Amino acid sequence: MSHEQELLVVGAGPAGLSAALAARSLGVEVTLIEADARDQERPGSRALFVHQETLERLGRLAPGLGEKIAGFGILWQVARTFYRGKEVYARRYDTEQVSGLPPYASLRQLDTERFLLGACRAAGVEPVWGARVVSVRSDPNGVTVRAENGGEWRARYVIAADGARSAVRTSIPIEMDGGRSSDYRVAVDLSGEDPGGAPAERHLHYRHPALDGRNLLIVPFTGGVQVDVQCRDPADGEALSDPDAVRRWLPRVVSREQAERVLWVSRYPCLQRVATCFTDEHRRVLLAGEAAHLFAPLGARGMNSSIADAEAAATAVCLALRSTGVERARGVVEDYDTVRRQAARHNRARVEGALRHLRAESAWSRLAQAGAARLASRLPRLGAWLDKAPYGPRGPITLRGGLY
């Protein structure tokens, strides 16, 4: 076993890398351990959208990092909304006029992770690769962590950022509440810019006629576009993600040239779960990111809120380490639990609102969407509603006014 660390972070995804960076920026000694081997690429389509608030946050953790990510990501120039194949609303972004950090940056998660890892290395944190945590035991003085490869660590605090199937969370154990909704999505990432040289545009289709009336979102990112289909149920998701089926439906919604450039196809259920507590009984383990919550990917709440957790968790650990007295240290960690669990519940509720809107189960909501589409050219605020509602309500959700 190595000497007792101040902080051990488990998992080098967006939450873990950000937590390690935040810890370093606060002068906390940190070790970051990761199950995957070095340079192992994680396949599949994941988060694209890095919000301005996150770019600012990352800039606080590592000067210049927000600008780097923003410089690599893209802003789309137009967001178009279609209803039954007909364009009903367009929102334009003046991408030339952006000064300072842009309102968002769109890039693949693996690129965001590459920038985060670069910043960690610059801050002197190299993950311990190939160390899959299998057991975690906390006690009033700290935490003992064991990995499958025989590695063993002792730390005063642990940030569990080991994702949806968190071994740390199950070791403690902490339950998740909430369930799996019947919503299912299929995401296909396509590489390359539009061969026709078209500018980057986000397209949202309500009831796409070429997809038997399913909803569809097409989102550009640096180096490609993501095509995201809202399926009717899990069986529909399975059928639509079959490689032969993808070859049939994809050319109906993007150009033939684009349809040839499939990077990967992901099929996923919309889980809406939040841990019942973000810390253990001894207040030594702090859950962050998808180890603590899972949201359906609407409104970009997954990765953005994971990075917000990470900064808050590292700050709590720093304060707890410097606290005089056990009770104060416990209190700081309990505050983290209260604030970030509340944020996660707000996030989940907002995603639930977006899912309800997209499901349009009641005759009234279907009528409202059809009516808004019909009147949007005369009443642009109805078009704006169709454009924004699939992301869920906005507005500050935390005590400090953050959006995630």
Ligand SMILES: Cc1cc2nc3c(=O)[nH]c(=O)nc-3n(C[C@H](O)[C@H](O)[C@H](O)COP(=O)(O)OP(=O)(O)OC[C@H]3O[C@@H](n4cnc5c(N)ncnc54)[C@H](O)[C@@H]3O)c2cc1C
């Ligand atoms: C298909 C899909 C689409 C998504 N789309 C969006 C989107 O559009 N916008 C958005 O904001 N979010 C989206 N998300 C969510 C986003 O990907 C996650 O919120 C984000 O990855 C969470 O980061 P994390 O660091 O908490 O977890 P992860 O990214 O899962 O990272 C966890 C890390 O821990 C490591 N690990 C796991 N187990 C162990 C162990 N036992 N020991 C050591 N290390 C371990 C893993 O290898 C991994 O590196 C999407 C997710 C999916 C699956």
